[in-house]
Amino acid sequence: MTPQYDAIVVGAGFGGMGAAIELKRLGHHDLLILEREDDLGGTWHVNRYPGLAVDIPSSTYSYSFEPNPHWSRLFAPGEELKRYAEHVADKYDLRPSMRFGVEVTGAAWRDDHWEVTAGGETVTARYLVTATGFLSMPKTPDIAGIDTFAGKVVHTAAWEPTDLTGKRVAIIGTGATAVQLIPELAKSASALTVFQRTPIWVSPKPDYRIPRAARTLFARLPFVQRAVRWLGSSILELMMISGVVHYKQLRIANRLAERWCRTHLHRQVRDPGLRRKLTPDYSFGCKRPTFSNDYFRTFTKPHVHLETATVERIDATGLVTANGRVDVDVLVLATGFDLWDTNFPAFEVIGRDGEDLGAWWRQNRFQAYEGVTVPGFPNYLSLNSPYSYSGLSYFTTIECQMTHMRRLFTAMRARNAQLFEVTRQANDEFLERMRTKVARNSVFSLGQCATAHSYYFNQHGEATLLRPTSTISAHRAASRFPVEHYKYSPIPAEAHRARLNGRRESA
Incomplete structure (x- = not known):
């Protein structure tokens, strides 16, 4: 045929x-x-x-x-x-x-x-x-009782518009997606509990608005934007890649990246106990790092709580850990992909x-x-x-x-x-x-x-x-x-x- x-x-x-x-x-x-x-x-x-x-x-x-x-x-x-x-x-x-x-x-x-x-x-x-x-392929955590939760459950890869005003919210996961989402959840939830298994290396995010004049320049002179692309790629290569795949030869780059992230954390979180919980105990680059200016700062708000104990089970009204139970109205799964x-x-x-x-x-x-x-x-x-x-x-x-x-x-x-x-x-x-x-x-x-x-x-x-x-x-x-x-x-x-x-x- x-x-x-x-x-x-x-x-x-x-x-x-x-x-x-x-x-x-x-x-x-x-x-x-x-x-x-x-x-x-x-x-x-x-x-x-x-x-x-x-x-x-x-x-x-x-x-x-x-x-x-x-x-x-x-x-x-x-x-x-x-x-x-x-x-x-x-x-x-x-x-x-x-x-x-x-x-x-x-x-x-x-x-x-x-x-x-x-x-x-x-x-x-x-x-x-x-x-x-x-x-x-979105991954759902294998936690006993998750199917019995009576509130709303939403995975980040299947997001549904949800009014969280006055709601008690829990989110499982602290990867790159959660780093973007958690500050947004904290803006409207009455209480937000973040269940963290593994902390993440987070760098400051130079997230500036690009002026209209610069965008016009990029459109008229594409080589200028190509130069910006080359510069950005070079910085990422040195900071994020060289110290990972060439760790043996460029261990100093890895150490500098870690220090840069630690300094960022120290600047935003003064509580030493909270800071310890948010500090990874693995080498920079073992897990994908990310950028954020407001992730760490979110945990200093009075209605946001970081929970590092393992979730043992979920029931109709909340999550249970060795530290006790947390009753919630909405459960968000930022548990990544399989x-x-x-x-x-x-x-x-x-x-x-x-x-x-x-x-x-x-x-x-x-x-x-x-x-x-x-x-x-x-x-x-x-x-x-x-x-x-x-x-x-x-x-x-x-x-x-x-x-x-x-x-x-x-x-x-x-x-x-x-x-x-x-x-x-x-x-x-x-x-x-x-x-x-x-x-x-x-x-x-x-x-x-x-x-x-x-x-x-x-x-x-x-x-x-x-x-x-x-x-x-x-x-x-x-x-x-x-x-x-x-x-x-x-x-x-x-x-x-x-x-x-x-x-x-x-x-």
């Missing part, structure tokens, strides 16, 4: 749109983009909680080839990211290829194409790209010879060549893969993968081939390189990460999410990897003959 599409892209967030843009540049215009939600934007469509904003400077959080001169703040609010996603989809004519409200439940390789089961039907394509995001159990991959992917990707990853370590392809899975590009996340901005990862796609498809075309598959030797060598770098250089192996409870680590205790190299190195690898690391082949002759016969008969 002739595949219905050149490629199927699963996910209409920034990753999926970036892949679709690159495929169109490479001449593959017959695309199908499948999205589980009812609109595009991924994270920036699903998340709508109060205080939502990008947690790195906006200038670095966009495609480098499609800068946005209209950000209102240095750290843009969520609705502006959503509008930017819509702008990209419109400018690059992606909407006609998108289907919303369609959940993909499986994909299987069939001789020379992919069969994808989605929304109760089967569609086929020559290439399959999964861009389901790292943070797409990365490793349900999101690698997000649905069943069956490759050549019936290989199950999820089972293979769990039996043979989480791995993907250059964070993009997997041996035994021809014509498959997995954008949200082990060792793929490079730098602090997701767009660094996306554009590295787009560059990898360009080099791979160009090499395939030069060989008059339609099928590709990374060799096991190349994949094994890449995996060994990444594991060695993590073990020898990174904070994940050389720092104190045992108490971080970080989603960077999989269920085997390995930090396989982040690529343990600089962003410059990642970009270089994407544009220069040996094309011989892939096997290329034409469509099998028997399939090609059958296809030709089918066309003659239909004619």
Whole structure:
């Protein structure tokens, strides 16, 4: 059978749109983009909680080839990211290829194409790209009695407008999402109890409004905004990345980052007991840090209480810990996402010879060549893969993968081939390189990460999410990897003959 599409892209967030843009540049215009939600934007469509904003400077959080001169703040609010996603989809004519409200439940390789089961039907394509995001499966805490709570329960990834005026509110979780949300909850709740398992490293947030004159300058002289982007990226690389992936060589950068965060905490919280509770006991970088100017200060308000005892159970009216019970009207779950159990991959992917990707990853370590392809899975590009996340901005990862796609498809075309598959030797060598770098250089192996409870680590205790190299190195690898690391082949002759016969008969 002739595949219905050149490629199927699963996910209409920034990753999926970036892949679709690159495929169109490479001449593959017959695309199908499948999205589980009812609109595009991924994270920036699903998340709508109060205080939502990008947690790195906006200038670095966009495609480098499609800068946005209209950000209102240095750290843009969520609705502006959503509008930017819509702008990209419109400018690059992606909407006609998108289907919303369609959940993909499986994909299987069939001789020379992919069969994808989605929304109760089967569609086929020559290439399959999964861009389901790292943070797409909300995690509900496994706490006894949570289903018996009689009040309102809301997860941050499924936010519903709720009037909290005069309400007693509890929030479980103190990750990057909670850091943005907690100050907003405190503005209206009569009492707010924050249940913290693990404190977070928080840096001051230089969240300035971008003057209209500067935005006009960015629009008229794009190179000025590119310079700002380069400066912001360089600072983030030094502060947030170098001291993490190059911890052994640049331990001083890690220590300076810790001191910067400690000073920020000390400036906002004078109570030494409260300060101790809010101070992480793990090394900077073991868990994703974040920025905020009002998170720490919120805990100094009389109606806000920080609870560090473990929640033992939940009943109809509240939460119970070893310190007693807390009665609440609204329970907010800022408990993050289930990365490793349900999101690698997000649905069943069956490759050549019936290989199950999820089972293979769990039996043979989480791995993907250059964070993009997997041996035994021809014509498959997995954008949200082990060792793929490079730098602090997701767009660094996306554009590295787009560059990898360009080099791979160009090499395939030069060989008059339609099928590709990374060799096991190349994949094994890449995996060994990444594991060695993590073990020898990174904070994940050389720092104190045992108490971080970080989603960077999989269920085997390995930090396989982040690529343990600089962003410059990642970009270089994407544009220069040996094309011989892939096997290329034409469509099998028997399939090609059958296809030709089918066309003659239909004619």
